[in-house]
Amino acid sequence: MNQAIRRSWMVAIGMFTLILGSLTYVQFFQAEALSTNDWNNRQLYQEFGQPRGAILVDGRAVAESVPSDDQFNYQRVYNQPNLYAHLTGYYSLVNGSTQLEKAESELLSGTSNELFYDRLVRLFSGDQVAGASIELTIDPQLQQLAFDLIPDGQKGTIVVTEPNTGNILAMASKPSYDPNLIAGHDTSVVIQNVAELSEVPGLSIYTNPATESLIAPGSVFKLIVAAAALDSGLFDEDSEIPNPASLELPGSSETLPNYVNGNCASRNTADLEFALEQSCNTPFAQIAWELGQERIQEQAQAFGFGEEFYIPTRVVASSFPDELDQALLAYSAIGQYDVKVTPLQMAMVSAAIANDGVLMKPNLIKAVRAPDLELLDSPQPEVFSDPVSRDTADQLTEWMVNVVENGTARGAQVPGVEVAGKTGTAELTETGDNAWFTGFAPADDPQVAVSIVMENVDIATGGQLTSPSAKRIIEAVLNQ
Amino acid sequence: MSDVMTVPKSRRNVEALLLLVALTVAIGANYIAGLDREEQFNSYFWTQAATFVGMGLLIHIILRVRAKYADPVILPIVLALNGIGLAMIHRLDLTRIDEATFTPVAPQQLLWTGVAISAAAVLLVFLKDHRILRRFTYISLIVSAVLLLLPLTPLGLEINGARIWISVGIGTFQPGEVAKITLAIFFAGYLSTNRDLILLAGKKIGPLQLPRFQDLAPMIAAWFVSIGVLIFQRDLGSSILFFGLFMAMIYVATSRVSWVLIGLALIGVGGYVALQLFSHVALRFDSWINAFDPEVYNRNPGGSGQVVQGLFGLASGGLVGTGFGQGRPDLVTYANSDMIIAALGEELGLIGISAIVMLYVLLVSRGFRAALGTKDGFGKLLACGLSFTIALQCFVVIGGITRLIPLTGLTTPFMSAGGSSLLANWLIVALLLLISETARRPAPSGPLTSSFPDAIGLNGRPTPGNPTEAAR
Numbered sequence: 001m002n003q004a005i006r007r008s009w010m011v012a013i014g015m016f017t018l019i020l021g022s023l024t025y026v027q028f029f030q031a032e033a034l035s036t037n038d039w040n041n042r043q044l045y046q047e048f049g050q051p052r053g054a055i056l057v058d059g060r061a062v063a064e065s066v067p068s069d070d071q072f073n074y075q076r077v078y079n080q081p082n083l084y085a086h087l088t089g090y091y092s093l094v095n096g097s098t099q100l101e102k103a104e105s106e107l108l109s110g111t112s113n114e115l116f117y118d119r120l121v122r123l124f125s126g127d128q129v130a131g132a133s134i135e136l137t138i139d140p141q142l143q144q145l146a147f148d149l150i151p152d153g154q155k156g157t158i159v160v161t162e163p164n165t166g167n168i169l170a171m172a173s174k175p176s177y178d179p180n181l182i183a184g185h186d187t188s189v190v191i192q193n194v195a196e197l198s199e200v201p202g203l204s205i206y207t208n209p210a211t212e213s214l215i216a217p218g219s220v221f222k223l224i225v226a227a228a229a230l231d232s233g234l235f236d237e238d239s240e241i242p243n244p245a246s247l248e249l250p251g252s253s254e255t256l257p258n259y260v261n262g263n264c265a266s267r268n269t270a271d272l273e274f275a276l277e278q279s280c281n282t283p284f285a286q287i288a289w290e291l292g293q294e295r296i297q298e299q300a301q302a303f304g305f306g307e308e309f310y311i312p313t314r315v316v317a318s319s320f321p322d323e324l325d326q327a328l329l330a331y332s333a334i335g336q337y338d339v340k341v342t343p344l345q346m347a348m349v350s351a352a353i354a355n356d357g358v359l360m361k362p363n364l365i366k367a368v369r370a371p372d373l374e375l376l377d378s379p380q381p382e383v384f385s386d387p388v389s390r391d392t393a394d395q396l397t398e399w400m401v402n403v404v405e406n407g408t409a410r411g412a413q414v415p416g417v418e419v420a421g422k423t424g425t426a427e428l429t430e431t432g433d434n435a436w437f438t439g440f441a442p443a444d445d446p447q448v449a450v451s452i453v454m455e456n457v458d459i460a461t462g463g464q465l466t467s468p469s470a471k472r473i474i475e476a477v478l479n480q
Numbered sequence: 481m482s483d484v485m486t487v488p489k490s491r492r493n494v495e496a497l498l499l500l501v502a503l504t505v506a507i508g509a510n511y512i513a514g515l516d517r518e519e520q521f522n523s524y525f526w527t528q529a530a531t532f533v534g535m536g537l538l539i540h541i542i543l544r545v546r547a548k549y550a551d552p553v554i555l556p557i558v559l560a561l562n563g564i565g566l567a568m569i570h571r572l573d574l575t576r577i578d579e580a581t582f583t584p585v586a587p588q589q590l591l592w593t594g595v596a597i598s599a600a601a602v603l604l605v606f607l608k609d610h611r612i613l614r615r616f617t618y619i620s621l622i623v624s625a626v627l628l629l630l631p632l633t634p635l636g637l638e639i640n641g642a643r644i645w646i647s648v649g650i651g652t653f654q655p656g657e658v659a660k661i662t663l664a665i666f667f668a669g670y671l672s673t674n675r676d677l678i679l680l681a682g683k684k685i686g687p688l689q690l691p692r693f694q695d696l697a698p699m700i701a702a703w704f705v706s707i708g709v710l711i712f713q714r715d716l717g718s719s720i721l722f723f724g725l726f727m728a729m730i731y732v733a734t735s736r737v738s739w740v741l742i743g744l745a746l747i748g749v750g751g752y753v754a755l756q757l758f759s760h761v762a763l764r765f766d767s768w769i770n771a772f773d774p775e776v777y778n779r780n781p782g783g784s785g786q787v788v789q790g791l792f793g794l795a796s797g798g799l800v801g802t803g804f805g806q807g808r809p810d811l812v813t814y815a816n817s818d819m820i821i822a823a824l825g826e827e828l829g830l831i832g833i834s835a836i837v838m839l840y841v842l843l844v845s846r847g848f849r850a851a852l853g854t855k856d857g858f859g860k861l862l863a864c865g866l867s868f869t870i871a872l873q874c875f876v877v878i879g880g881i882t883r884l885i886p887l888t889g890l891t892t893p894f895m896s897a898g899g900s901s902l903l904a905n906w907l908i909v910a911l912l913l914l915i916s917e918t919a920r921r922p923a924p925s926g927p928l929t930s931s932f933p934d935a936i937g938l939n940g941r942p943t944p945g946n947p948t949e950a951a952r
Contacts, residue, residue: 001860
């Protein structure tokens, strides 16, 4: 009987060996694969259980982690939620993270390589892992002003940058939302809130309109055509272009009219200065035909079109269409048809002209600080591209000053300051027009570049909401 | 003659020393569980410490008095396992302590620990010799039948699809847990009595000695019990356990591989039929094979969510674990009962959980050692059966959690929350201790021998031990 007992014991040992083997398989060999499995939310729970660094504007936290009583220990809280929603985005258990919360997540959560030393120290001291804090280039007063200049219920975006550094001083959009509604830990409440927010017309909680919505630019695109015209050598300040009230488009039954509310009809021919001043369409269509699609496209690309980049949040690529016939090229030259830009892209065009033809890379981050406040990173101004020569930039500046002094952007005039600007109205058949202003001031020593777009408005309202708002912002910057 | 030499030493002092280690583990683990909430020295802590010290000492003293040659390792191992399990249950309680409607499980489990160890103490005191149990062979069969049928009576409760609980006043009780002891007693008694008959009769075909048909009756009975449990109580785990228990015992009794093969064939047929006929068995298999299929994962009930979450827990623990109190074992459903191994594996890591498995290996090995040492066939069979049950239960539970085999709802011996399991396993410990006592006790010598009829040895001297016990 003892032999059988020994054999049974061996079977038992065999079973234990199998158990140890399968435990080793799961906990050692499969550990990596299981930990990265989509259904595994342990990482998330761990992340949400830790304090996350704050997002600061001028020393004040607009997003921070505060201790909470629920199972996660910390709750992400957004102060001034609506004002900064499109910048901070949200850090949500249910909905993932967006914008800065996503782009800078590694730093905020403390898992970034830059924080390796900090983590090591904390490992031995037993302190909890803490994230870095991120300070933005945003000017809080300017951000508030920009936000307030967009009426409630109006879909619009205002971007204010510093031309010689690329720093973004304000970036506000409406309609906005409260990220706190999405950052809560109660799944059913958050789902309900998200459903309600998705009903708000014109709002997407997933995107920042300033960097991720593509809008028809209308006549502000003429700046790019004008730049291409000057740089091509085919046109200069003396070039006179026929200025008919409307232009027959080859291969199309349609005609391209001049801007009805402008003063275009007063001249039969126009130089570039006048064509910009009154935003005349027909001269620009003819310039485009002469330049050809390729030159305009290249000029647009030099300003940043066709390129997705990060500030560090994502900026989608603005686009100028391909393979255009003469009719569509004419429409495209005045920023209609399939030309699509982000509000930030238009601010970059103005900023590049303001900065003597050198485009600085737009940037939102002033400083990154470790939990002990040690400075980890402080992004320096970076050149994005050289879209136009200095001479061309000077010439365009002169013309844009003229637009504000005598032309369509008179509303942006600031007493005692030379303001450069250009308006635009993109006519959309279905939803109303997009009203644009882009410009900078002072013209001789630019401190600020502004781009404003109000979507789906009639022309009169749009005019009221763009140039005069630019004036208020320029005044605010220069009076500081 | 048994070829295992027993050393006539009491070893109770070794036990006392190991007990100290075990109590340190049990109370230390409980301390760490409370550490996170900075209430490590509350009344629960002191109650737990007092219970473990008191109960550990109680059994130790009883052994010193009544069974001083009993195995010195079994008690410390079991106490340590019980303590680790209880600490994990307490630690899991603390994650939910803020919920208004939540009743902590640990105090209840601590109460059951006290009850279970007391029951073991009573058994040790009143059952002087395990051989007395042989008299209850057929009574045990009847008791087993009653216990297994109880859940099917109006007393029974159905929880999560399995009908294996009965309601007893303050709480629920799983009679099947106790039935595995009474079944082991019945099989041990029956097989030790009828062994020769079963062995000698039957045809021989090739290397296999086939049993006579009528000798197959107990195996058929065991098969019916297992299948009955599977069908009527929908408890795959217990079903495997009962049949495994019987297979081990009949193999030890007969040393015939043919019996094992017949048994495996029977269970194979039964399992296949069950798979075809009963959805709960088929679902278990499906969520084992296709655990990572989204449809299977999200299926409710019968989905693989629990086992997959358990795997995530184990994986997040990795080699060294997240540290006790630092992981998220509460994300796994039934973390304190069915899935307690996943919880421990997460927080103690592969190293920690392997140490726990090694404790089981030692415990089971000491049980088999007692079986080898004891001289009566009944004791050998009983010790073997009970030890094998513990091993098989560990295999079914941990194998299920690690997806080696389908997950079944068995408890992890001594660790899972659940009073009946704790009680049954402590009774098994008492029985193993008693059997090990007879295994290790030196043969009576000196004046005592004269009171027995002497066996005639060389030179007329009495031979030590029982010469009629045939070594096999």
